[in-house]
Amino acid sequence: MDVPAVVLYSQVGCADSRRVRRLLRERGVAFVERNATHDADAAAALAHTGIFGTPLLVVADRTVFGYRPAAILRALEDAGVPLTAGSVAIPAPDTRERRRPATRGR
Numbered sequence: 001m002d003v004p005a006v007v008l009y010s011q012v013g014c015a016d017s018r019r020v021r022r023l024l025r026e027r028g029v030a031f032v033e034r035n036a037t038h039d040a041d042a043a044a045a046l047a048h049t050g051i052f053g054t055p056l057l058v059v060a061d062r063t064v065f066g067y068r069p070a071a072i073l074r075a076l077e078d079a080g081v082p083l084t085a086g087s088v089a090i091p092a093p094d095t096r097e098r099r100r101p102a103t104r105g106r
Contacts (some may be wrong), residue, residue: 009046012038014024014103016067019053023069028084029076076088 006036008024008031024031034042036054046056049063057064057072062081064071076083 004081005058006076006081007056007058008033009036009042009054009056009066010034011054013052019067020055020057020072023067023072027073027076029081031061
């Protein structure tokens with residue numbers, strides 16, 4: 001079975017792109033990074049996906065937008081991409097209600 005290509009679309013200064021890159025490296029995933037900031041062809045390919053932000057990870061016929069470790073690892077595993085057994089902390093979703101700070105002196 002051939003291992004599908006893994007492509008990471010990124011931009012300069014994108015903190016989540018750095019996180020995805022680190023996750024892939026920690027798990028030993030071979031990937032191609034296409035930086036949409038400096039490469040017009042990469043920017044056009046990113047736009048062709050219909051998603052205009054980064055990071056965008058493309059694995060076989062699946063895409064994962066943003067830094068979502070569980071979704072990224074699931075897409076890689078489902079596509080048959082070999083992963084090394086690393087420990088990656090996957091934060092639990094923050095379900096707390098967001099409150100506005102109290103205003104003083106109305």
